[in-house]
Amino acid sequence: MHNKKTSNNKNTSAFGTDHMTKKEDFKIKASSALIGLATIFLVLSSNISQADEAYFNANVVPQLAQHTCATCHVGQYIRPRVFEYRELLPYLAMGTARDNNVLIAKMTNARHLLPDVASHPGGQKCSSKDVEPCATFMKWWDEEFKK
Numbered sequence: 001m002h003n004k005k006t007s008n009n010k011n012t013s014a015f016g017t018d019h020m021t022k023k024e025d026f027k028i029k030a031s032s033a034l035i036g037l038a039t040i041f042l043v044l045s046s047n048i049s050q051a052d053e054a055y056f057n058a059n060v061v062p063q064l065a066q067h068t069c070a071t072c073h074v075g076q077y078i079r080p081r082v083f084e085y086r087e088l089l090p091y092l093a094m095g096t097a098r099d100n101n102v103l104i105a106k107m108t109n110a111r112h113l114l115p116d117v118a119s120h121p122g123g124q125k126c127s128s129k130d131v132e133p134c135a136t137f138m139k140w141w142d143e144e145f146k147k
């Protein structure tokens with residue numbers, strides 16, 4: 001009887017301590033795992049995009065400025081914010097080739113289901129894919145994807 005009680009008490013307190021330790025252990029492990037993940041993410045994302053973003057800023061942005069995209073795409077009103085690398089990139093990335101992607105299709109007013117509806121609501125921006133700013137968009141595609 002006496003023994004059983006003692007051992008019960010022991011178990012309870014042992015469980016209590018054990019529980020706390022495990023919880024704290026988990027907290028420490030979880031937070032170091034998070035820090036590890038965050039570091040990996042930061043390293044990856046900076047390695048992947050830094051050079052390409054610099055290319056975008058040096059080569060694509062001047063073309064956007066020259067072709068008056070800012071008239072409509074600056075500020076909060078009309079998305080995407082085309083001067084932001086991460087906002088314009090998805091349009092370039094959707095497609096299969098330098099001259100077959102959503103950005104080129106919109107800018108040349110190609111491929112709309114309804115022929116009388118503009119593919120880009122802001123109008124056709126390249127009379128053909130080989131003139132600016134589309135020529136630069138195709139070079140940008142090479143920079144991003146032809147590696």
Ligand code: HEC
Nearest residue numbers: 067068069071072078079080082091106120121122125133
């Ligand atoms: C006359 C105003 C105007 C100009 C100038 C203009 N756009 Fe737009 N653009 C729009 C509007 C309006 C939309 C549609 C926004 C929406 O659907 O919310 C749009 C949408 C877009 C989209 C997204 C298309 C989609 O279907 O989601 C891209 C990419 C884009 N414009 C790129 C450009 C680029 C690059 C330039 C300069 C070469 C430019 N635009 C110039 C008005 C303009």
